[in-house]
Amino acid sequence: MARPQEFDRDQVLDAAIAVFRQHGFEGSSATALVTAMGIGRQSLYNSFGDKWQLYRDAMHRYATGEVEAHLAALRSGVRAIDGIQRFLQRVVETAQEMCLGVSSICEFGTSHADLLDIHERFGKVLNAALCERIRRAQADGDVSPDMKPDDAAAFLMSTIAGIRVSARAGTDPKILAAVARTALRGIR
C-alpha cells in the first residue's frame, strides 16, 4: 500500500502541547512547532490540517489527560475530603508548567466555538466529579452542610486557576501550598 507514518501522533502532539503551554497559540510559530515536534513542515499540515486544528487537537489531548489526573486525585484517599485535598495538592505540584486550559481561556476567552466546546465538555465532567465528592464529604461531615455543591465546585475550579496563574507569576510553591490549604478551609 503506502508508506507508513514515521512518527507517533500522540508523541508529537505532546511536543506541540509543550510549546503551546509555554507560548500560547499566537506565540507559537509553525516553525517552532515543527522543530519541537521533530517532524517536517508538511507532515504537520498533512496530519493536523492547520495550526488551529493542531491547537484544538493538542487542547483535547491535554484536557483528556488533565481531567483524568484530576479525577484520579479526587478519588484517592479514604475520605472524600482527602481526595479534594490531593486534587489541590497535585495542582500545586504541577503548577510550574503553565496549564494549557488556563492559557487558552486567557488568550481567547469564549470567542471560539470549537475551543469553548472542548472546555465545556471537560469542564462539565470535572464539575460533576467535584460536586459528587463535595456531597460525599458533606455526608462525612468534612464539608459544611450549608455549602451548595455547585458553588463549592466553582470555587475549587477558580482556586486551581488562581494557583496556576500565581505559579506562572513566580509565586513560591510553599506559598501555593498555603493557598491550597486556605482554600480548603473555605469549604469546611
Place this chain on the structure above:
Amino acid sequence: MARPQEFDRDQVLDAAIAVFRQHGFEGSSATALVTAMGIGRQSLYNSFGDKWQLYRDAMHRYATGEVEAHLAALRSGVRAIDGIQRFLQRVVETAQEMCLGVSSICEFGTSHADLLDIHERFGKVLNAALCERIRRAQADGDVSPDMKPDDAAAFLMSTIAGIRVSARAGTDPKILAAVARTALRGIR
C-alpha cells in the same frame, strides 16, 4: 517651537489597554492598535517607541489605576473585613473585561524582566495593603488569628486571579459572587 501633540497620551493609552486586554500582546497588531487609538502609525512609534514599550506603558498605567481601585475598595467600610469583602466584590463586578495583569502573566510568565518589574512593584504594594487589612481584621476578631497574613494575602491574590479567569471562561457572575463569598470563609 513645535507643533503640539494632537492627542491626549493617557486617552490613547487607555484605548491601547482595551485592545491588549482583549487580545493580549501577540494578538494585538500595530494596525489594530493605531485604529483603536485613533492616531497615525508614526505617532505611535514617535510617542511610545515600539509595540513592546507601548505594552509596558499600557501595563504600567493599567496597574496604577487597578491597584488604586483595589486600595480604595480595601479601605472602604467600617471594619477591615468589609474592605476585603468589597475588594473581592469589585473584582467580581469588573471581571467581565479581562485583567491586563492576568493576561500578561499568562502570556509571558516571568520571562521578561521589565514586565516582571512592573508586576512585582505593584504586587508588593497590593500585598502590603492586604496584609495590613488582614492584621486589622484579625484584631477586630473577623479573621482567624492562626492565619498568617502573608498566606492570607497570597490566597486573596490567587482568588482574584481565579475569579478573573473563571469570568473569562464564561462563568455566571452570580457564581463568581458565590466564589468570592466562599473565599472569604477561608480566612475567617
Place this chain on the structure above:
DNA sequence: GGGGATTTGGAATGATCAGTCAATAATGTG
C-alpha cells in the same frame, strides 16, 4: 508673518508568518 521644530498620514520595507507545491523516498500488494 516667517522659520525652525515636530506631528502626522500614507506609502514603502524587510522580515516573518501560515500554508502549499513538487520532487523524492519508502512502503505493501499484485
Place this chain on the structure above:
DNA sequence: CACATTATTGACTGATCATTCCAAATCCCC
C-alpha cells in the same frame, strides 16, 4: 520486481507583521 499510494523534504508563495521613510501639515516663538 513494478506499481500505486502515502510520507517526507525543502524550496516557494502571498499575506501580514512591525517598523521606517518622506513629504505635507501644523504650530510656537521671534
